Amino acid sequence: MTSTTERPPKRRRDRAAREREILEAAERIFGERGYQGTSMDDVAAQVGVSKPLIYQYYGSKDGLFLACLARLRGHLLDTVADAVMAAPNAEDALYAGFLAWFRFLDEHPQAWSVLVDEGMLSAGPAAEATDEVRAAFIELIATMVRMNLPAGRPVDDDEVQIVAQSISGATERLAIWRTRTPAPPSPEKVARTLQDLLWQGLHTIKSS
């Protein structure tokens, strides 16, 4: 031991720990540079590990990206769902859901970059996984829509779907718009306006 230098950095770790480490780096880099702008070599270098190891753990670039996406989406979905469930009635639930959505995205900008990039995956098997995550949101919205209608009455499912898809699309576009606008309106303002826009119309859904 003639050398006085320390050698702690390059230690082996068990699989679970490495996977977590890779995922965190990937989330950060994808968030900064986007899907296209990130190479697997970048991620590998950042973690201090070689590329094939990442392939062994995540299978492909899409696989790694999807792992990030699923985690972030899950987190976002939980936040919104909690806000919705805590509301005393349908009207408040709608507003609370919108507010939680926009607030979360304000507080996790890098997360949002990853989520927005999902459009990147419009081709390939990754698209299916992406759609599954989105479907959970649509389902939450559809549930809220039904909450708002006279209980026990049969409902036109097509109309519920149309409304739920509309709301999902509106909130996504608003989120993108807010990140690209210099001084965007506050989450409260946006949630309020959206609530005003939609609330009346939600009663027009017909029975099937």
Added chain:
Amino acid sequence: MTSTTERPPKRRRDRAAREREILEAAERIFGERGYQGTSMDDVAAQVGVSKPLIYQYYGSKDGLFLACLARLRGHLLDTVADAVMAAPNAEDALYAGFLAWFRFLDEHPQAWSVLVDEGMLSAGPAAEATDEVRAAFIELIATMVRMNLPAGRPVDDDEVQIVAQSISGATERLAIWRTRTPAPPSPEKVARTLQDLLWQGLHTIKSS
């Protein structure tokens, strides 16, 4: 007779004609295979020309894709704008606009594939061009929204923007949803439901 024009062997053409030829092939191939799934060599082979020629005319893959995108979007925008302008009042204009949108996309499925793929361009300078095209739609919607409000009264521009972005997002997501659903509701049904959902709420925009 696969084509109305004859292609004897392999003649030189002037730039404008070649550009059109390349653009048509690119539109078709992008529409079939998506952005990622299309290589410049594919397009070149299809046209019967070498790759550098396409680079000379369109600069990059993004440039070629954007040229397709701009043309298709322009066409779509014209169709919707015509329908809106032909309507006798704001309420009809809203419905007519939605209807024209969904009908156009039903009738030009390959065009829509290209438009959906624009998410692909979220990175790079191409994103700006994409946003410009979308901004024209937002402007059209904002104009409609204003049409619907008491004339001459000052209006909260933030709220108009929020509403316009929402409508844009809703229609885009509905269009995507319809292409991925086995037996989607008719354009009339979707336009009607969306109209019902939004019409009441459009009166809630406040003065500034």
Added chain:
DNA sequence: CTGTAGAACTTACTCGTAGTAAGTTACTCG
């Protein structure tokens, strides 16, 4: 303190595709 099984990890590639440098062919007009 071995020796050995298997997990963690690496080197050194292939392959496909965006993009380019430099040259060649055909058309046009004096």
Added chain:
DNA sequence: CGAGTAACTTACTACGAGTAAGTTCTACAG
């Protein structure tokens, strides 16, 4: 005809996704 120029090509480089095959480290049985 013979220049000048626009249309076009061959033959590359660069880079990033994904892989085959091997090399250490570590836990644990004897």
